[in-house]
Amino acid sequence: xxxxxxxxxxxxxxxxxxxxxxxxxxxxxxxxxxxxxxxxxxxxxxxxxxxxxxxxxxxxxxxxxxxxxxxxxxxxxxxxxxxxxxxxxxxxxxxxxxxxxxxxxxxxxxxxxxxxxxxxxxxxxxxxxxxxxxxxxxxxxxxxxxxxxxxxxxxxxxxxxxxxxxxxxxxxxxxxxxxxxxxxxxxxxxxxxxxxxxxxxxxxxxxxxxxxxxxxxxxxxxxxxxxxxxxxxxxxxxxxxxxxxxxxxxxxxxxxxxxxxxxxxxxxxxxxxxxxxxxxxxxxxxxxxxxxxxxxxxxxxxxxxxxxxxxxxxxxxxxxxxxxxxxxxxxxxxxxxxxxxxxxxxxxxxxxxxxxxxxxxxxxxxxxxxxxxxxxxxxxxxxxxxxxxxxxxxxxxxxxxxxxxxxxxxxx
Numbered sequence: 001x002x003x004x005x006x007x008x009x010x011x012x013x014x015x016x017x018x019x020x021x022x023x024x025x026x027x028x029x030x031x032x033x034x035x036x037x038x039x040x041x042x043x044x045x046x047x048x049x050x051x052x053x054x055x056x057x058x059x060x061x062x063x064x065x066x067x068x069x070x071x072x073x074x075x076x077x078x079x080x081x082x083x084x085x086x087x088x089x090x091x092x093x094x095x096x097x098x099x100x101x102x103x104x105x106x107x108x109x110x111x112x113x114x115x116x117x118x119x120x121x122x123x124x125x126x127x128x129x130x131x132x133x134x135x136x137x138x139x140x141x142x143x144x145x146x147x148x149x150x151x152x153x154x155x156x157x158x159x160x161x162x163x164x165x166x167x168x169x170x171x172x173x174x175x176x177x178x179x180x181x182x183x184x185x186x187x188x189x190x191x192x193x194x195x196x197x198x199x200x201x202x203x204x205x206x207x208x209x210x211x212x213x214x215x216x217x218x219x220x221x222x223x224x225x226x227x228x229x230x231x232x233x234x235x236x237x238x239x240x241x242x243x244x245x246x247x248x249x250x251x252x253x254x255x256x257x258x259x260x261x262x263x264x265x266x267x268x269x270x271x272x273x274x275x276x277x278x279x280x281x282x283x284x285x286x287x288x289x290x291x292x293x294x295x296x297x298x299x300x301x302x303x304x305x306x307x308x309x310x311x312x313x314x315x316x317x318x319x320x321x322x323x324x325x326x327x328x329x330x331x332x333x334x335x336x337x338x339x340x341x342x343x344x345x346x347x348x349x350x351x352x353x354x355x356x357x358x359x360x361x362x363x364x365x366x367x368x369x370x371x372x373x374x375x376x377x378x379x380x381x382x383x384x385x386x387x388x389x390x391x392x393x394x395x396x397x398x399x400x401x402x403x404x405x406x407x408x409x410x411x412x
Contacts, residue, residue, distance in 0.1 A: 059177050060137050065306070068170055071135040074303030074411065076166050076246055079131030080124060081296050087120030088250075089295070089347030096352060125154025125161060129169040129198075133176075141190040142176030149198025156206035160213025162246045164206040172198035213247045223262070228327040232265045236323020237316060239342060240269030244277075244298045244305070244312070253342035259357070261327050263334030263341040264381075267354060268326040269319040270344025271382040273298040276315030276390030281408035289410055295345055300410055310402040314393035315386070322385050330377030335360055344382075351382050 056063070094102025094117065105113035114122060129150020133143045149172045150165050157164030176194030183189045223234035239258075242249040249270060252258075258266055278294035281301070285293075293300055298315070305312050326332040332354065334341050340353025358374065361367035397403040 055178075059180075061174050061177055067136065069306045070303040072132045072170055073166065073246065073306065074300070075131040075135035076128045076162065076169075077297065077299040077302055079128035080162060080246075080299060081292070082131075083127035084121050084124035085297055085346055087117040087122075087124075088343065088349055090117035090120065091115060092117075092347045092349050092352060123151075125150040125152070125165055128162060128165045129153065129172075132166065132169040133173045136170070136173045136177070138173050138177055139180045139190075141187065142173060142180055142194050145176060145191045145194035146173060146198070148195050149202070152199050152202040153206050156202045156210070158207070158210035158214070160206075160210035160247055163213055164202070164209040166246050167209065168198055168201045168206065171201060213252070228261065229324050231262060232268075232324030232327035233320050234323075235262050235265035236269030236272070236319045236326070238269070239266040240273040240316065240319040240344075243270045243342060243344060244273050244302065244315075246299065246302065249342035250339045254337075254339040257338045258341045259335050259338050260333050261331070263338065263357075264326045264332035264354065265323045266341040267334050267344060267350040268322040268332070268381045270342060270346075270350060272319035272322050272386040272390070273315045274344045274346065275383060275386035276318050277301050277408070279387045280311075280314055280390050280394040281410070284406060284409040292410070295347055297346060301408060304408050304410075308403070308407050310397060311407050313397060313402075314390045317393050318386050318389035321389055322381050325385070326377070326381045330373070330381065332374075332377050332381060333357060351378060354378055 090102055093099065094115065102116055104115065105118075106116055107114045107119060126147040127150070129146040130143060132150075133146040138146070146169060150169060153165045153168040154161035172194050175197045176190055179193045180186065180190045219234075219238060223231050223238065226234065235258075239249050239253065242252060249266075253263070253266055274297065275294055277298045277300075278290045281289055281293070301311070334350070334354050335357025336353030337356070340349050340356075343349035343353070345351065355370075355378075358367060358370045362369065394403060
């Protein structure tokens with residue numbers, strides 16, 4: 001009886017612990033209360049971020065090395081590849097195989113004739129700027145406005161055009177993002193602000209950025225008057241570095257009329273960078289990376305170089321060896337168009353330039369014939385030695401932990 005009375009006493013019963021359904025309801029109520037508290041905390045944070053930091057966050061303006069030094073830089077290289085380098089390859093194919101459609105002008109602008117490849121090359125500034133704006137997650141009106149900004153920055157930047165586009169496109173893009181959708185006449189204000197700031201900066205600083213890039217050319221010019229050994233190292237390394245950096249090695253070589261023995265060293269350095277990166281990153285990028293870097297551009301690796309600069313050592317050391325071998329052993333000269341000196345293996349333009357120089361020398365009577373040694377030297381300097389040397393150096397750096405798997409992975 002006492003046991004029954006004890007069980008029937010409501011004071012001794014706990015419905016929250018004895019009924020599973022009640023426990024479930026209580027748990028759900030606690031979760032709702034926690035969510036409400038979290039929401040309140042979030043609202044407090046939003047209120048605190050209503051200042052300048054909150055504005056930047058709302059506009060997705062992230063001032064960081066990753067956003068500008070990796071995302072924007074990598075996108076710029078892709079824009080350059082899809083315009084200047086593809087145009088160069090198209091022109092080379094048309095010229096060497098006598099394809100009329102590719103060699104004949106298809107458009108004339110202000111008295112200047114443009115081939116298919118020429119049109120692609122002329123749009124390099126716009127392509128780079130749009131690529132950068134896309135990487136910075138710009139809204140449509142800002143993205144489209146960057147076409148004009150990129151064209152102006154590249155044109156006014158001269159040899160330093162790509163570098164000018166990088167700096168100016170970043171600033172104009174972020175300013176455009178800041179003003180975007182802040183007014184009721186966004187379709188007018190956003191393009192006006194983006195293009196206005198971009199054009200103003202292009203006029204104000206692009207020429208100076210170009211001059212700064214040309215100082216690199218002055219160093220290269222100084223190197224060309226030195227003895228072949230020193231000249232081979234300096235020209236090969238410096239022009240090769242310029243090829244991978246966001247400055248135009250081809251434009252520098254063209255402006256300096258870098259031909260002859262110095263031109264040969266420049267071809268060696270550019271080839272070492274391109275073939276070197278193509279080969280040592282094969283495990284990450286497979287055949288697509290081999291082609292895009294080997295006959296495209298090593299600039300595609302700039303984003304990865306910012307993350308780990310040591311990946312640049314192997315191709316650069318290879319260029320320091322192939323350069324003097326080109327000048328001292330094979331006496332390789334590049335007497336074709338000066339721009340070919342700064343193209344390396346991009347569309348095999350550098351190698352075609354060397355071959356064209358041989359033909360020109362024979363026609364001028366300064367060379368009797370193209371020898372087997374000439375061909376051996378060209379193949380070794382442009383393809384074989386850069387691949388072998390870069391693989392050796394890369395294996396050493398991987399062994400000591402300076403380079404790891406995935407360090408040279410390109411974005412799809």
